[in-house]
Amino acid sequence: MLLAAAGIALDSQPANTSKVKKGEAKSGETKKEKGLSATTLPPSVTAQPNSLKLMPETPKLDQELSRRHSQSLPAVTKLRAGVTFTNAEMELLEKKIPTANMWFRIPNSLAGRWSYYQGETTSFFDLKSGSRQFRQGVVPSSVILDWGYQRDEHGDIWQFDDSPNTVSTRNGENVTIYTRQSLEPLEKTDDRLVCRSHFVYSTVDLSDNKIVKTFQSENIVNYECKGDDLVRTTSSKIFDEDGCAIAVTTAYSRARKIYPFVPVNKKGELNLRRQFRQFLIDSGLKELVPLRGPDQETDIW
Numbered sequence: 001m002l003l004a005a006a007g008i009a010l011d012s013q014p015a016n017t018s019k020v021k022k023g024e025a026k027s028g029e030t031k032k033e034k035g036l037s038a039t040t041l042p043p044s045v046t047a048q049p050n051s052l053k054l055m056p057e058t059p060k061l062d063q064e065l066s067r068r069h070s071q072s073l074p075a076v077t078k079l080r081a082g083v084t085f086t087n088a089e090m091e092l093l094e095k096k097i098p099t100a101n102m103w104f105r106i107p108n109s110l111a112g113r114w115s116y117y118q119g120e121t122t123s124f125f126d127l128k129s130g131s132r133q134f135r136q137g138v139v140p141s142s143v144i145l146d147w148g149y150q151r152d153e154h155g156d157i158w159q160f161d162d163s164p165n166t167v168s169t170r171n172g173e174n175v176t177i178y179t180r181q182s183l184e185p186l187e188k189t190d191d192r193l194v195c196r197s198h199f200v201y202s203t204v205d206l207s208d209n210k211i212v213k214t215f216q217s218e219n220i221v222n223y224e225c226k227g228d229d230l231v232r233t234t235s236s237k238i239f240d241e242d243g244c245a246i247a248v249t250t251a252y253s254r255a256r257k258i259y260p261f262v263p264v265n266k267k268g269e270l271n272l273r274r275q276f277r278q279f280l281i282d283s284g285l286k287e288l289v290p291l292r293g294p295d296q297e298t299d300i301w
Contacts, residue, residue, distance in 0.1 A: 065220040065235035066248060068186065068196065073216050073243035079177065079202040080241050083211050090177065093166045097269060102161040103150070103279050104185040106193055109225040111148030111157040111261035116232075119143075119253035127245050145255070149264045150276040152288040157261060159185075160272055174212070175204045191225040214241040230255040 079085065124133040149160040166179040178201045187194040202214040216239040224231050231254055238247040265273040280289050 065194075065222060065233065066237075066250075068220045069235065069237045069248070070218055072245065073198065073218065073239045075243045076200055076214055076216065076241040079179075079200060079211060079214050081211050081213055084209050085177075085202070085204050085211055086209055090168060090175075093177070093179070094168065096164060096166065098162050098164065100161070100163075101275050101279050101282075103158045103276060104161065105156050105188060106147060106159045106185075107188065107191055107225065108155070108157050108261075109191050110193055110223060110230065112146070112257050113259040114145050114147065114230050114255035115258045116143040116145070116253050116255040119251065121249060121251040123248075123250045125248045127247055146264075148261045149272055151261075151263060151290065152280065152285075153290045154288055156288075158276065160264075160267075160276070162267070162270075173206045175206060177202045177204065186220075193223045195219075195221050195223075197221070215239065215246070216241065216243065228256060230257070 122134065126132070147159065148157040150158050152158065161183045163180050163183050166177065168175050168177045170176075178199060181198045181200055184196045185193065186196055197219045199217045199219065200214065201217070203212045204210065205212050218237045218239070220235045222233040224233070232252065234249075234251045236249045236251070237245060238249070239245055263273070265271070277289050280286065
C-alpha cells in the first residue's frame with residue numbers, strides 16, 4: 001500500500017479538483033463528473049502525448065523542494081489503524097466545512113482550468129532501508145484542476161484554503177479516505193507558486209469497517225507556467241501514523257490550460273464572495289475589496 005499511497009499523495013493538490021464531462025466550460029464549476037474524453041483536450045495536447053521529456057530540469061529542483069520537508073509530523077489522533085470507522089462518520093467528515101477563512105494570492109497566469117496530460121513518478125526513496133527505485137517513462141494523465149476563486153480590486157487572483165478537505169475512493173472491499181489537513185503557500189512570483197500541504201490517508205476494510213493502515217504525507221509542490229504549459233514538480237515525504245518518516249518520492253507532470261479563470265462565488269454552503277471581502281477587511285486590505293458591479297447578484301454580497 002505504501003507505493004500506492006505515495007502515488008496518491010503526489011497527485012493530491014490544493015486546487016479545486018474535478019473530472020468533467022466533454023463540453024463543460026467554466027472553471028468556477030465544482031461539480032464532479034465521471035470520465036474525461038480525450039477529445040476534450042486541445043489538439044496540441046492529444047497529438048503527441050509522449051513528445052515532452054521532463055527529466056532534464058529535475059535534480060536541482062528536487063533538492064530545493066526536499067530541503068523544505070519536516071523531519072517529523074504530529075501523530076494521527078483519530079483515523080488510526082484498528083479504529084472502527086462507519087459510513088455515517090465518513091459522511092460527516094466529507095461534509096465538514098472549513099472553520100478558518102484563509103486566502104492567498106496566486107500568479108494570475110496560474111488561474112483557470114488546467115488539464116494534466118502527462119505525468120511521471122521519477123523516484124521512490126525508502127528512508128528506512130536506504131533503497132531507491134526509479135520509474136522512467138511519461139504516462140498519459142486526465143486530471144482536471146481549477147485554480148483561483150476570487151479577484152481583488154487591483155486584479156490579483158486569490159485561492160481559498162478549504163482545509164480540511166476530505167474525499168474517498170473505493171477499490172474492491174476497501175475504501176481509502178484522503179484528508180488534506182493544511183495548505184501553506186511558501187513562495188510566489190509572477191509565474192511560479194510553491195505550496196506545502198499535509199495529507200492523512202487511511203484504508204478502511206468494508207467487511208468490518210476497521211481502518212487497516214494510515215499514512216501521512218507532506219507535499220512540497222512547485223507550479224510553474226512555461227509557455228502554454230503548467231509544469232508541476234512534487235516532492236512528497238511519507239510518514240506513518242505516528243509521524244515518523246518512511247519515504248520520499250518525486251514526480252513531475254504537465255498541464256495545458258483549457259478554460260480561463262472564472263470567479264467561484266459559492267461552493268456548497270460557503271458564500272465565497274462574501275468571505276473573501278470579509279477576509280480582506282479583517283486583514284487590513286480594505287482597498288482591495290472588489291466593488292460590486294451592476295450585474296452582480298445581491299445575495300452573495
